[in-house]
Amino acid sequence: MRETARAEVVTVALKLFAEQGFDGTTVDQIATEAGLSRASLFRYFGTKEDIVLGQLAETGRTIAEALAARPEEERPWEALRRAFDVLVEDNAETREQTLAYLRMLYDTPSLRARHHEKQLSWQNLLVPEIARRLGAEPALPEDPGPSALAASALACMDTATVAWLACDGTVPSAALLDRAMDAVANT
Known part of the structure; x- marks a missing residue:
């Protein structure tokens, strides 16, 4: 389950980054779009950069x-x-x-x-x-x-x-x- 959630976050984040740019996309936007809280997102990834580079x-x-x-x-x-x-x-x-x-x-x-x-x-x-x-x-x-x-x-x-x-x-x-x-x- 954990890997599935991680993969979903990456997919959502890459879509948002493509639309808004990396710097124009917030962690809160990624979390909301992925259906997670900010705290949950950070349980999967240490930083916003780690979402891309994990x-x-x-x-x-x-x-x-x-x-x-x-x-x-x-x-x-x-x-x-x-x-x-x-x-x-x-x-x-x-x-x-x-x-x-x-x-x-x-x-x-x-x-x-x-x-x-x-x-x-x-x-x-x-x-x-x-x-x-x-x-x-x-x-x-x-x-x-x-x-x-x-x-x-x-x-x-x-x-x-x-x-x-x-x-x-x-x-x-x-x-x-x-x-x-x-x-x-x-x-």
Whole structure:
């Protein structure tokens, strides 16, 4: 039941955000439209931003699982790129919806900041597998390699997303991600 209520709140909120903008929509409006009290809404979500970004923790885990499932012989950078396919393919399947969501995300400073914060947690999820593939110890602060690879790959994902938005999705996001990651790998 709890997941059903959460999903309903997200659906209602995204509809209101599309109509009124993120900043133009209040928590009270979302709660009323979803048939909840303000207090009930906050039992499901800590902040208004979390309504939009709540699924990102699961996305990070999915990417980390995809990375761990990549072939052993694959170099870490390529494994990272291929692990992002789970996100890229999902975005391609829901292109218009994803573009609208990402426009709201990138056009709203509070959402953008919170998204960046969530992506930092993705980095923490990716580092142990990258370290394992490199034969490194992820807990050693004097070895920044695994963290640098994870952070760089996520930066490539972010810049590819910005490019995808800029071209209004006319170039496949997979191609843009390939270009971004190739630019880093071949420099």
